[in-house]
Amino acid sequence: MDLIIASGNRGKIAEFSEMIESPIIPFYELIGDLDIVEDGKTFAENALIKARVIYQRLEKDAIVIADDSGISIDKLGGEPGIYSARYAKEGANDKENLQKAIDSLEAKGFKESPAHYTAALAVVSKYGEYLVHGWMYGKVITSPRGDKGFGYDPIFIPSGYNKTLGELDSTIKSKLSHRAKALNLIKPIITMLQGKE
Numbered sequence: 001m002d003l004i005i006a007s008g009n010r011g012k013i014a015e016f017s018e019m020i021e022s023p024i025i026p027f028y029e030l031i032g033d034l035d036i037v038e039d040g041k042t043f044a045e046n047a048l049i050k051a052r053v054i055y056q057r058l059e060k061d062a063i064v065i066a067d068d069s070g071i072s073i074d075k076l077g078g079e080p081g082i083y084s085a086r087y088a089k090e091g092a093n094d095k096e097n098l099q100k101a102i103d104s105l106e107a108k109g110f111k112e113s114p115a116h117y118t119a120a121l122a123v124v125s126k127y128g129e130y131l132v133h134g135w136m137y138g139k140v141i142t143s144p145r146g147d148k149g150f151g152y153d154p155i156f157i158p159s160g161y162n163k164t165l166g167e168l169d170s171t172i173k174s175k176l177s178h179r180a181k182a183l184n185l186i187k188p189i190i191t192m193l194q195g196k197e
Helices: 010-019 043-057 081-086 094-107 170-176 178-195
Strands: 002-005 062-073 112-125 128-141 156-158
Touching (some): 002 010, 010 178, 043 062, 062 081, 062 094, 062 178, 170 178
Antiparallel strands (some): 062 112
């Protein structure tokens, strides 16, 4: 069975391809662009919504993997959370969302804050639905550093490090990341599902 990723985010697709040892196909290559309404109240609900919609639209058996992930900043009351991809506004780009997080912290008089990333990964196939989570803890700063990664990476410093994800080498990031932790949990599930064919 083909492994389909329910994401149009190129940074995310590249990260998944690097970490999963199976060929992975972006959903839009099979069914074109699709607007999926992510109206869940948690990362887990949104990941399942995306995986279910793509699975239902495919005209063949496949394993669909979807994630919903984002950053929660303590001194912003957990914002942006599930709204990480559209924090500045609907359709915002990474730079706009990053700037809104910086501006929001500075407006409250903070230069840094404890924060964590969450990744919820859902897998949907004819054999059922599975869901796992991964987390990465650290802090955010208001002066971006580095141009690696995407999203909020230039302001996030993982616990135990003094560099942002925007500065850290991708091999280090892939060991630390919330998505990597979730992928490590989901890999045996995907292997099991592929073995049923």
